[in-house]
Amino acid sequence: MDFTVSDKMQTILKMINEFVEKELFPLEKEFVKKDFHELLPLIREKQKMVREMELWAPIYPPELGGMGLSMVDHAMVSEALGRSPLGHFVFWCQAPDAGNAEILHMYGTKEQKERWLAPLVKGDIRSCFGMTEPDMPGSNPVMLGTRAVRDGSDYIINGHKWYTTAADGSQFCIVMAVTNPEAPTYAQASMIIVPTDTPGFNLVRNIPVMGHEGTDYASHGEILLQNCRVPAENLLGQEGHGFIMAQDRLGPGRIHHCMRWLGICHRSFDLMCQRANFRKITRDDQTLASRHIVQQWVAESAAEIQSARLMTLHAAWCIDQVGAAKARDEISAIKFYVAGIMQKVIDRALQVHGGLGMTDDTILAYFFRHERAARIYDGADEVHKTAMARRILKRYA
Amino acid sequence: MDFTVSDKMQTILKMINEFVEKELFPLEKEFVKKDFHELLPLIREKQKMVREMELWAPIYPPELGGMGLSMVDHAMVSEALGRSPLGHFVFWCQAPDAGNAEILHMYGTKEQKERWLAPLVKGDIRSCFGMTEPDMPGSNPVMLGTRAVRDGSDYIINGHKWYTTAADGSQFCIVMAVTNPEAPTYAQASMIIVPTDTPGFNLVRNIPVMGHEGTDYASHGEILLQNCRVPAENLLGQEGHGFIMAQDRLGPGRIHHCMRWLGICHRSFDLMCQRANFRKITRDDQTLASRHIVQQWVAESAAEIQSARLMTLHAAWCIDQVGAAKARDEISAIKFYVAGIMQKVIDRALQVHGGLGMTDDTILAYFFRHERAARIYDGADEVHKTAMARRILKRYA
Amino acid sequence: MDFTVSDKMQTILKMINEFVEKELFPLEKEFVKKDFHELLPLIREKQKMVREMELWAPIYPPELGGMGLSMVDHAMVSEALGRSPLGHFVFWCQAPDAGNAEILHMYGTKEQKERWLAPLVKGDIRSCFGMTEPDMPGSNPVMLGTRAVRDGSDYIINGHKWYTTAADGSQFCIVMAVTNPEAPTYAQASMIIVPTDTPGFNLVRNIPVMGHEGTDYASHGEILLQNCRVPAENLLGQEGHGFIMAQDRLGPGRIHHCMRWLGICHRSFDLMCQRANFRKITRDDQTLASRHIVQQWVAESAAEIQSARLMTLHAAWCIDQVGAAKARDEISAIKFYVAGIMQKVIDRALQVHGGLGMTDDTILAYFFRHERAARIYDGADEVHKTAMARRILKRYA
């Protein structure tokens, strides 16, 4: 057993950490206050710097211009970027583009790669992923209402999607739709590339989430597909393989999210400790840090973050060793475990800040309201616990 | 021991509940989306209906046009109104105006009452209360940086306040300021009425709270008092009595808040149960309500709400019987206890709603982000626990 | 709404509290160390004193020599007695005898009352209640393996019971057995009085619970009924009414238990506060009471106990007003709510005692290990939550 981080990774992480602190933390007040699209010019500048440092899209495979990191190293990069809500986007590792690129890389035809993947990894276009449906439990990817029917050399797609993250401003959407309704449950759906300017692909609204509709990348779209016609060559992979391909992006995606959450934990923890040291609460200048209850929160948070971090790195290591399919339990466990700890850590950090914590003068209030979603998306906590427990209990039968 | 609610109160509560459901619930989507001042015309209509039903300002004493309710009955009214974020405002029972009116009623001179109290209870003007300061722990009302210095027949006030709720659009502010810096700690501060158009009374900004600066009543102001000069007759009560008068509003204010939170609990609970019954999660139409974990949340929430409710009603009863000063423990306890339960209940209700819970399509996301403040304002949980425990432990010495 | 306790009850409770403190607390060290039957002579002395004070069996109806208390008053008596594990037994209000007496009083024939009830309420004999079975979920009273078959003028009973509390030394057992296996589920079982010296009624062992088998009243028996023959006139109430009669004892029994647990909470809380004040932890004589984390526990425990207490008294009041059947939700809620709070309060009190808390030098270690059962007997927490939630959710359908 060896917990050593390689020298190379230590160097990369140091560079990223410094960049995030120096270049991105100061942008956050604007980020919280303004529409995302207003921020884009500033973000483009920072992205230019990232390219110049040769840290662009670090989690991508080398053939796509990335660093070809192992899952463990990928994880630590995601953690460093996660300390700011702008980190992943500025370094071009953001969901759902990263996952879409991976799918295109694995399953795309030469033409699909040229048209969609190449500009995507360069940062010239953005994309979205249309899976979740308002009338279906998001946690159950085999329950889909969207249908794609073959009509000559085209597919005609009808359906209703929401929580299509970053649809606003995307050039294409990978849509999950049932193509084979008579097939067995897990073989009914396919992935189809739908350019967002296709007639019948309607972005109804950016969903108002926690008080904001958002814009551009920082938004979640509700989409109506109404007789939306795309050529059959836009099928990604094989018909009926949609669910299997979705599973492929799950393992790495989970690591990605969990380590991003750990970045948020680190940031919140830092802010908590700094505030506790700074805030005077008595006339003789005792600080919040002198209070045992604050100390309990510091110690508990440190322990919980450490435990969640090791668990996620271990899950990443399992994926590196045996693949995501055999690491299902490890991957399920981190989903709910890390999300739960993040919520606790943010909550304590906010409480230590008192009234200030409720304001947008720190990033904590943003974390508090938006990261609440972590316990819901990609399968609610309860769904993962149930699935994981059933597998475990079977082994005891 | 008798938990009966009088027939009269049952009738009043029924009227309020129906009005809130029928007239206010439908306004909430606008409330969450728009600036408060845009909503004012609609709100004025509803307020007119309330006056016509003779339910205007029900918690005020009869001589101010209210119903002269006992604290227990007052509590139940606040609970009913709390189910909507618009309830208290539409029925004109909202903080901080209710507390300010009470202070003016108890301590105001005839002239002060005529000029400020009369239009306030009628709903013609609004007011704010300037106590909390950004550089001082909000939980410690004896630590104030604001100074009011006597200069001839005037006071000149300098200081920095924030979280001055509803300052935007208020006609006057009751400012807590140190007038007697040499006096013992609890006798240093006074309350002074400051018209908001006084030169030197500067509303710097509406603080951005959980993503929104808000407007008008739905805002929290940051205020700089810079050589702000008001006539000495604006002193409210006696010099040095500011802290004692602030305590007076504490007991009833606490009941008011806690029962409002219980209203939020009821609302969240209702939404949770309705959603659990409605949301199908399997192909054979099983609902979330069939899941034991959801059932656990329903049962636990019901029990917790009931326990918190009885505790708050008991504290109200104690105030009715022996006064707020002798009911300090009861009042401290509900502050943190009810706030904690509210946060849990909202969190569960949101989780049951899944992705929908994160959106502003229900009121839950608003409750989730804004009512987080309940564990902070009027003294953070930890401050109340410490104060209460010290009193208790002394009795065992 | 009125939380006043009558003068009469205040006097009774004061007498009980003083007696428990002065006469019973000192016995506890022996109680924890010795077999219960060794303690009986000492206990008999205390019971004599209770009779002389005319406080014998206070919760019984007047016609049985008790005080005929309302359920609310009964509850407060149980709370006072619960502060010591000897309280209920010394005042002769202990389970399962109190419940058995109630059943006999309500359903017994004249002969049954003369033979069993009269000596039971006088304290001349003891009894047990044979319901729970090792092979059946204790939480489901309609799943019973024990069979009673009519044979001429007798019943022949076969079955396997356990957790038959206080079987050791009992003169009779009220056995729940299926008499009508073809009847609808809730009409299959009957209650039959079985003298414990009946051939075929075999006390296999006192179950070792938390390290001790116990003796006499302080024990839980495992019983094999092997062709155990009793005359048909030992049937209690009507054939097939066993389940309904069992429900009758449920409401009051629940109040009884919950208030006993609250007595345990009060005792543990007192010990915690006393220890916190006493225990020095630094060279300059600071005590545990000066630590904020201990203060948090004190405040949280005080609030939780208060909330649980009011909830239980309210449930008792509901039983007084509308009967147990209509107060099912209130009764379900207190079962799991109060048990959970008791476990937390005991745990904190133990922690404040450090190593001492693990020893039998205080009563806390006894409470910690034995009262863990509160979350299990009479239906596990989870069972009550599920049942209660289903009733609630139905109302939202």
Added chain:
Amino acid sequence: MDFTVSDKMQTILKMINEFVEKELFPLEKEFVKKDFHELLPLIREKQKMVREMELWAPIYPPELGGMGLSMVDHAMVSEALGRSPLGHFVFWCQAPDAGNAEILHMYGTKEQKERWLAPLVKGDIRSCFGMTEPDMPGSNPVMLGTRAVRDGSDYIINGHKWYTTAADGSQFCIVMAVTNPEAPTYAQASMIIVPTDTPGFNLVRNIPVMGHEGTDYASHGEILLQNCRVPAENLLGQEGHGFIMAQDRLGPGRIHHCMRWLGICHRSFDLMCQRANFRKITRDDQTLASRHIVQQWVAESAAEIQSARLMTLHAAWCIDQVGAAKARDEISAIKFYVAGIMQKVIDRALQVHGGLGMTDDTILAYFFRHERAARIYDGADEVHKTAMARRILKRYA
């Protein structure tokens, strides 16, 4: 980063696991029921088997006949042994002997090693460690009342100890006593070897812990040292170095305990899953395993155990890499974190067992009551959290 376990260790762990399951699990019912000394003959047989398997005292350095394991490997051995309360004793790795042997090995003179260490590692004698005092906070090793005064070539020791684990039947005790009361706080105490048959070394009683005084190894002694005279050559290490030497045993001792607790977690988890699969709760044979709430417990427990395990292995690895002194935070964190998780896991397993869980028919009730001490000994949770937090907060200053 590499989580691989070496082939050699996998083999050793497999052997230990099988032995523990096959030979020790069946002894546990006797262990719970009988005095430990009655069990000794049976235990000796098992120890003989362990020697024959060449697994005797595996955690000792090779020069003491052990395997010279790294701290990480040592940790995994302790985990495997911890699944049974008899594991460590049968494999001769039990506290406090293991720690005492280590101290003697590091600091003992040749004569001390011959007389005490040699028979100790062979299993011919046992020992105890006299540190904790009833009148001093156990968590503060620099507060000691015991005094050792030099008198000619002897020390005369007076003091009062308790929780001297396994004193009953020990041949010697390493006593912590103040020898240099004028020295700085951390340089006042020394360790002195006191043969237990020395006049003035009085084992007052075995402390009754959770209902049992215990005997022999399974006991905690209260000891009065009354003018207890030992030759000065019994001093272990140097005068005034007692505290530093105690720290030396801390790091490894902590790993040892935490991994033992993880063994208890694994065992409890296994029992929970087995019971959930076995226990039928409906007439159509649904089991507890089908209940979502049980599934939540299974998944949460699995995740928590995994997180605690990785954290402890990481702390062990840090000790291997940089020594215990530099791994203080890692070592503090596991103390409270693992203890807390163990308590939760045991509690859930017990709850799943229902009434059976309260009995001594499984090992869970033993774990429940005795392992509650984990949050207290070697420094209560709160003490570790405070110490750890203060170090962390300083880094942010």
